[in-house]
Amino acid sequence: MRPVDVARAAGVSSQLVRDLLAEGVLPPAGRTPGGHRILDERHRAALLAHRALVAGYGHALARDVMLAVHAGEQAAALALLDAGHADLHAQRLALEATAAALAAVATAPPVVPESVPREGLLVGELAHRLRVRASALRVWEAAGLLHPVRDRDGYRRYDADAVRDARLVVLLRQSYQPFPQIRAVLDGVRRSGDTTALHAALEARRAAFTVRARAMLTAAAALDAFLQLPV
Structure with missing residues:
Protein backbone atom coordinates (compact mmCIF):
# COMPACT_ATOMS: atom_id res chain seq x y z
CA MET A 1 0.00 0.00 0.00
CA GLY A 84 -5.76 7.28 31.44
CA HIS A 85 -8.65 5.30 32.91
CA ALA A 86 -7.54 6.19 36.43
CA ASP A 87 -7.50 9.88 35.49
CA LEU A 88 -11.04 9.68 34.10
CA HIS A 89 -12.23 7.90 37.24
CA ALA A 90 -10.63 10.58 39.42
CA GLN A 91 -12.39 13.27 37.41
CA ARG A 92 -15.70 11.48 37.88
CA LEU A 93 -15.20 11.35 41.65
CA ALA A 94 -14.21 15.01 41.70
CA LEU A 95 -17.31 15.94 39.71
CA GLU A 96 -19.61 14.15 42.12
CA ALA A 97 -17.89 15.79 45.08
CA THR A 98 -18.27 19.13 43.35
CA ALA A 99 -21.95 18.40 42.67
CA ALA A 100 -22.59 17.71 46.34
CA ALA A 101 -20.74 20.85 47.39
CA LEU A 102 -22.56 22.98 44.83
CA ALA A 103 -25.93 21.70 45.98
CA ALA A 104 -25.07 22.61 49.55
CA VAL A 105 -23.77 26.08 48.68
CA ALA A 106 -26.61 26.90 46.28
CA THR A 107 -29.43 25.88 48.60
CA ALA A 108 -28.03 27.11 51.91
CA PRO A 109 -28.28 30.71 53.14
CA PRO A 110 -25.61 32.79 51.39
CA VAL A 111 -23.22 32.94 54.33
CA VAL A 112 -23.57 32.92 58.10
CA PRO A 113 -24.29 36.64 58.67
CA GLU A 114 -21.63 37.22 61.30
CA SER A 115 -18.95 35.62 59.11
CA VAL A 116 -19.02 38.60 56.74
CA PRO A 117 -18.54 42.11 58.11
CA ARG A 118 -21.36 44.56 57.44
CA GLU A 119 -19.08 46.50 55.12
CA GLY A 120 -18.18 43.32 53.24
CA LEU A 121 -14.87 41.62 52.50
CA LEU A 122 -12.04 43.19 50.57
CA VAL A 123 -10.81 41.33 47.50
CA GLY A 124 -7.69 40.09 49.29
CA GLU A 125 -9.72 38.85 52.26
CA LEU A 126 -12.13 36.94 50.05
CA ALA A 127 -9.29 35.50 47.97
CA HIS A 128 -7.67 34.24 51.19
CA ARG A 129 -10.89 32.59 52.35
CA LEU A 130 -11.44 30.87 49.00
CA ARG A 131 -7.74 30.04 48.50
CA VAL A 132 -7.63 31.66 45.08
CA ARG A 133 -5.66 34.57 43.67
CA ALA A 134 -7.12 38.04 43.97
CA SER A 135 -6.51 38.35 40.23
CA ALA A 136 -8.91 35.43 39.64
CA LEU A 137 -11.68 37.32 41.42
CA ARG A 138 -11.02 40.32 39.17
CA VAL A 139 -11.14 38.14 36.05
CA TRP A 140 -14.47 36.67 37.18
CA GLU A 141 -15.80 40.16 37.81
CA ALA A 142 -14.73 41.25 34.32
CA ALA A 143 -16.55 38.21 32.92
CA GLY A 144 -19.75 39.32 34.66
CA LEU A 145 -19.79 36.50 37.21
CA LEU A 146 -19.22 38.59 40.33
CA HIS A 147 -20.62 42.01 41.22
CA PRO A 148 -18.83 43.55 44.19
CA VAL A 149 -19.71 47.06 45.21
CA ARG A 150 -17.20 49.88 45.57
CA ASP A 151 -16.72 51.76 48.81
CA ARG A 152 -15.94 55.48 49.10
CA ASP A 153 -12.26 54.83 48.49
CA GLY A 154 -12.95 52.74 45.39
CA TYR A 155 -12.14 49.39 46.99
CA ARG A 156 -14.15 46.32 46.02
CA ARG A 157 -16.42 45.02 48.78
CA TYR A 158 -18.07 41.57 48.74
CA ASP A 159 -21.24 41.11 50.79
CA ALA A 160 -22.76 37.77 51.83
CA ASP A 161 -24.44 37.19 48.46
CA ALA A 162 -21.25 38.00 46.57
CA VAL A 163 -19.28 35.59 48.78
CA ARG A 164 -21.78 32.84 48.00
CA ASP A 165 -21.47 33.58 44.29
CA ALA A 166 -17.68 33.48 44.50
CA ARG A 167 -17.84 30.09 46.21
CA LEU A 168 -20.05 28.78 43.42
CA VAL A 169 -17.64 30.07 40.80
CA VAL A 170 -14.70 28.36 42.50
CA LEU A 171 -16.52 25.03 42.61
CA LEU A 172 -17.74 25.26 39.02
CA ARG A 173 -14.30 26.21 37.74
CA GLN A 174 -12.89 23.16 39.51
CA SER A 175 -15.11 21.04 37.27
CA TYR A 176 -13.96 22.98 34.17
CA GLN A 177 -17.27 24.73 33.51
CA PRO A 178 -16.96 27.63 31.02
CA PHE A 179 -17.94 31.17 31.99
CA PRO A 180 -21.27 31.22 30.06
CA GLN A 181 -22.37 28.06 31.86
CA ILE A 182 -21.36 29.50 35.22
CA ARG A 183 -23.21 32.72 34.48
CA ALA A 184 -26.40 30.76 33.80
CA VAL A 185 -26.05 28.92 37.11
CA LEU A 186 -25.49 32.13 39.06
CA ASP A 187 -28.40 33.90 37.37
CA GLY A 188 -30.76 31.10 38.39
CA VAL A 189 -29.53 30.99 41.98
CA ARG A 190 -29.69 34.78 42.35
CA ARG A 191 -33.12 35.06 40.79
CA SER A 192 -35.04 32.42 42.68
CA GLY A 193 -32.70 29.82 44.05
CA ASP A 194 -33.28 27.87 40.84
CA THR A 195 -30.60 25.20 40.30
CA THR A 196 -31.81 24.01 36.88
CA ALA A 197 -28.76 25.41 35.09
CA LEU A 198 -26.54 23.95 37.78
CA HIS A 199 -27.90 20.46 37.21
CA ALA A 200 -27.69 20.93 33.45
CA ALA A 201 -24.01 21.85 33.74
CA LEU A 202 -23.29 18.79 35.84
CA GLU A 203 -25.18 16.50 33.48
CA ALA A 204 -23.28 17.91 30.51
CA ARG A 205 -20.02 17.10 32.25
CA ARG A 206 -21.20 13.58 33.08
CA ALA A 207 -22.22 13.09 29.46
CA ALA A 208 -18.77 14.21 28.32
CA PHE A 209 -17.19 11.63 30.61
CA THR A 210 -19.42 8.93 29.09
CA VAL A 211 -18.38 9.93 25.57
CA ARG A 212 -14.72 9.80 26.57
CA ALA A 213 -15.15 6.39 28.23
Whole structure:
Protein backbone atom coordinates (compact mmCIF):
# COMPACT_ATOMS: atom_id res chain seq x y z
CA MET A 1 0.00 0.00 0.00
CA ARG A 2 1.02 3.60 -0.56
CA PRO A 3 0.82 6.27 2.17
CA VAL A 4 -2.24 7.69 0.42
CA ASP A 5 -4.00 4.30 0.62
CA VAL A 6 -3.35 4.03 4.36
CA ALA A 7 -4.38 7.66 4.84
CA ARG A 8 -7.72 7.10 3.13
CA ALA A 9 -8.51 4.19 5.45
CA ALA A 10 -8.42 6.55 8.42
CA GLY A 11 -9.71 9.66 6.67
CA VAL A 12 -6.51 11.63 7.19
CA SER A 13 -3.95 13.26 4.90
CA SER A 14 -0.97 11.54 3.34
CA GLN A 15 1.22 14.16 5.01
CA LEU A 16 0.00 13.07 8.44
CA VAL A 17 0.92 9.48 7.60
CA ARG A 18 4.40 10.60 6.59
CA ASP A 19 4.73 12.66 9.78
CA LEU A 20 3.67 9.72 11.96
CA LEU A 21 6.16 7.47 10.18
CA ALA A 22 8.91 9.99 10.87
CA GLU A 23 7.91 10.20 14.57
CA GLY A 24 7.89 6.43 14.96
CA VAL A 25 4.20 6.34 15.77
CA LEU A 26 3.72 3.98 12.81
CA PRO A 27 5.98 0.98 12.16
CA PRO A 28 9.01 1.57 9.92
CA ALA A 29 8.17 1.41 6.21
CA GLY A 30 10.04 -0.42 3.52
CA ARG A 31 11.14 1.20 0.28
CA THR A 32 10.85 0.27 -3.38
CA PRO A 33 14.01 0.39 -5.56
CA GLY A 34 12.77 3.81 -6.64
CA GLY A 35 12.64 5.02 -3.02
CA HIS A 36 8.85 5.00 -2.56
CA ARG A 37 7.49 3.87 0.81
CA ILE A 38 5.82 0.47 1.02
CA LEU A 39 3.13 0.16 3.68
CA ASP A 40 1.04 -2.85 4.64
CA GLU A 41 -1.86 -3.92 6.85
CA ARG A 42 0.16 -3.29 10.01
CA HIS A 43 0.57 0.36 9.08
CA ARG A 44 -3.16 0.71 8.39
CA ALA A 45 -4.05 -0.95 11.71
CA ALA A 46 -1.47 1.13 13.59
CA LEU A 47 -2.87 4.34 12.11
CA LEU A 48 -6.43 3.38 13.04
CA ALA A 49 -5.27 2.50 16.56
CA HIS A 50 -3.44 5.81 16.89
CA ARG A 51 -6.42 7.86 15.72
CA ALA A 52 -8.70 6.02 18.14
CA LEU A 53 -6.21 6.58 20.97
CA VAL A 54 -6.11 10.30 20.20
CA ALA A 55 -9.91 10.47 20.45
CA GLY A 56 -9.98 8.62 23.76
CA TYR A 57 -6.79 9.65 25.51
CA GLY A 58 -5.37 12.70 23.74
CA HIS A 59 -2.41 13.25 21.41
CA ALA A 60 0.40 12.97 23.95
CA LEU A 61 -0.69 9.68 25.48
CA ALA A 62 -1.58 8.21 22.07
CA ARG A 63 1.93 8.94 20.82
CA ASP A 64 3.57 7.49 23.94
CA VAL A 65 1.48 4.32 23.73
CA MET A 66 2.36 3.67 20.09
CA LEU A 67 6.05 4.36 20.67
CA ALA A 68 6.05 1.91 23.58
CA VAL A 69 4.31 -0.74 21.47
CA HIS A 70 6.82 -0.41 18.62
CA ALA A 71 9.67 -0.59 21.14
CA GLY A 72 8.34 -3.95 22.32
CA GLU A 73 7.27 -2.50 25.67
CA GLN A 74 3.68 -3.69 25.64
CA ALA A 75 3.36 -3.68 29.44
CA ALA A 76 4.42 -0.02 29.52
CA ALA A 77 1.90 0.83 26.80
CA LEU A 78 -0.93 -0.84 28.72
CA ALA A 79 0.15 0.90 31.92
CA LEU A 80 -0.31 4.23 30.12
CA LEU A 81 -3.86 3.21 29.21
CA ASP A 82 -4.48 2.26 32.84
CA ALA A 83 -3.31 5.73 33.88
CA GLY A 84 -5.76 7.28 31.44
CA HIS A 85 -8.65 5.30 32.91
CA ALA A 86 -7.54 6.19 36.43
CA ASP A 87 -7.50 9.88 35.49
CA LEU A 88 -11.04 9.68 34.10
CA HIS A 89 -12.23 7.90 37.24
CA ALA A 90 -10.63 10.58 39.42
CA GLN A 91 -12.39 13.27 37.41
CA ARG A 92 -15.70 11.48 37.88
CA LEU A 93 -15.20 11.35 41.65
CA ALA A 94 -14.21 15.01 41.70
CA LEU A 95 -17.31 15.94 39.71
CA GLU A 96 -19.61 14.15 42.12
CA ALA A 97 -17.89 15.79 45.08
CA THR A 98 -18.27 19.13 43.35
CA ALA A 99 -21.95 18.40 42.67
CA ALA A 100 -22.59 17.71 46.34
CA ALA A 101 -20.74 20.85 47.39
CA LEU A 102 -22.56 22.98 44.83
CA ALA A 103 -25.93 21.70 45.98
CA ALA A 104 -25.07 22.61 49.55
CA VAL A 105 -23.77 26.08 48.68
CA ALA A 106 -26.61 26.90 46.28
CA THR A 107 -29.43 25.88 48.60
CA ALA A 108 -28.03 27.11 51.91
CA PRO A 109 -28.28 30.71 53.14
CA PRO A 110 -25.61 32.79 51.39
CA VAL A 111 -23.22 32.94 54.33
CA VAL A 112 -23.57 32.92 58.10
CA PRO A 113 -24.29 36.64 58.67
CA GLU A 114 -21.63 37.22 61.30
CA SER A 115 -18.95 35.62 59.11
CA VAL A 116 -19.02 38.60 56.74
CA PRO A 117 -18.54 42.11 58.11
CA ARG A 118 -21.36 44.56 57.44
CA GLU A 119 -19.08 46.50 55.12
CA GLY A 120 -18.18 43.32 53.24
CA LEU A 121 -14.87 41.62 52.50
CA LEU A 122 -12.04 43.19 50.57
CA VAL A 123 -10.81 41.33 47.50
CA GLY A 124 -7.69 40.09 49.29
CA GLU A 125 -9.72 38.85 52.26
CA LEU A 126 -12.13 36.94 50.05
CA ALA A 127 -9.29 35.50 47.97
CA HIS A 128 -7.67 34.24 51.19
CA ARG A 129 -10.89 32.59 52.35
CA LEU A 130 -11.44 30.87 49.00
CA ARG A 131 -7.74 30.04 48.50
CA VAL A 132 -7.63 31.66 45.08
CA ARG A 133 -5.66 34.57 43.67
CA ALA A 134 -7.12 38.04 43.97
CA SER A 135 -6.51 38.35 40.23
CA ALA A 136 -8.91 35.43 39.64
CA LEU A 137 -11.68 37.32 41.42
CA ARG A 138 -11.02 40.32 39.17
CA VAL A 139 -11.14 38.14 36.05
CA TRP A 140 -14.47 36.67 37.18
CA GLU A 141 -15.80 40.16 37.81
CA ALA A 142 -14.73 41.25 34.32
CA ALA A 143 -16.55 38.21 32.92
CA GLY A 144 -19.75 39.32 34.66
CA LEU A 145 -19.79 36.50 37.21
CA LEU A 146 -19.22 38.59 40.33
CA HIS A 147 -20.62 42.01 41.22
CA PRO A 148 -18.83 43.55 44.19
CA VAL A 149 -19.71 47.06 45.21
CA ARG A 150 -17.20 49.88 45.57
CA ASP A 151 -16.72 51.76 48.81
CA ARG A 152 -15.94 55.48 49.10
CA ASP A 153 -12.26 54.83 48.49
CA GLY A 154 -12.95 52.74 45.39
CA TYR A 155 -12.14 49.39 46.99
CA ARG A 156 -14.15 46.32 46.02
CA ARG A 157 -16.42 45.02 48.78
CA TYR A 158 -18.07 41.57 48.74
CA ASP A 159 -21.24 41.11 50.79
CA ALA A 160 -22.76 37.77 51.83
CA ASP A 161 -24.44 37.19 48.46
CA ALA A 162 -21.25 38.00 46.57
CA VAL A 163 -19.28 35.59 48.78
CA ARG A 164 -21.78 32.84 48.00
CA ASP A 165 -21.47 33.58 44.29
CA ALA A 166 -17.68 33.48 44.50
CA ARG A 167 -17.84 30.09 46.21
CA LEU A 168 -20.05 28.78 43.42
CA VAL A 169 -17.64 30.07 40.80
CA VAL A 170 -14.70 28.36 42.50
CA LEU A 171 -16.52 25.03 42.61
CA LEU A 172 -17.74 25.26 39.02
CA ARG A 173 -14.30 26.21 37.74
CA GLN A 174 -12.89 23.16 39.51
CA SER A 175 -15.11 21.04 37.27
CA TYR A 176 -13.96 22.98 34.17
CA GLN A 177 -17.27 24.73 33.51
CA PRO A 178 -16.96 27.63 31.02
CA PHE A 179 -17.94 31.17 31.99
CA PRO A 180 -21.27 31.22 30.06
CA GLN A 181 -22.37 28.06 31.86
CA ILE A 182 -21.36 29.50 35.22
CA ARG A 183 -23.21 32.72 34.48
CA ALA A 184 -26.40 30.76 33.80
CA VAL A 185 -26.05 28.92 37.11
CA LEU A 186 -25.49 32.13 39.06
CA ASP A 187 -28.40 33.90 37.37
CA GLY A 188 -30.76 31.10 38.39
CA VAL A 189 -29.53 30.99 41.98
CA ARG A 190 -29.69 34.78 42.35
CA ARG A 191 -33.12 35.06 40.79
CA SER A 192 -35.04 32.42 42.68
CA GLY A 193 -32.70 29.82 44.05
CA ASP A 194 -33.28 27.87 40.84
CA THR A 195 -30.60 25.20 40.30
CA THR A 196 -31.81 24.01 36.88
CA ALA A 197 -28.76 25.41 35.09
CA LEU A 198 -26.54 23.95 37.78
CA HIS A 199 -27.90 20.46 37.21
CA ALA A 200 -27.69 20.93 33.45
CA ALA A 201 -24.01 21.85 33.74
CA LEU A 202 -23.29 18.79 35.84
CA GLU A 203 -25.18 16.50 33.48
CA ALA A 204 -23.28 17.91 30.51
CA ARG A 205 -20.02 17.10 32.25
CA ARG A 206 -21.20 13.58 33.08
CA ALA A 207 -22.22 13.09 29.46
CA ALA A 208 -18.77 14.21 28.32
CA PHE A 209 -17.19 11.63 30.61
CA THR A 210 -19.42 8.93 29.09
CA VAL A 211 -18.38 9.93 25.57
CA ARG A 212 -14.72 9.80 26.57
CA ALA A 213 -15.15 6.39 28.23
CA ARG A 214 -16.71 4.99 25.05
CA ALA A 215 -13.87 6.46 23.01
CA MET A 216 -11.41 4.73 25.33
CA LEU A 217 -13.15 1.40 24.75
CA THR A 218 -12.99 1.92 20.99
CA ALA A 219 -9.30 2.80 21.25
CA ALA A 220 -8.53 -0.29 23.31
CA ALA A 221 -10.24 -2.49 20.73
CA ALA A 222 -8.32 -0.86 17.87
CA LEU A 223 -5.01 -1.24 19.69
CA ASP A 224 -5.79 -4.87 20.49
CA ALA A 225 -6.52 -5.51 16.78
CA PHE A 226 -3.12 -4.08 15.89
CA LEU A 227 -1.32 -6.09 18.57
CA GLN A 228 -2.78 -9.33 17.20
CA LEU A 229 -1.28 -8.82 13.74
CA PRO A 230 1.89 -10.81 12.97
CA VAL A 231 5.07 -8.77 13.00
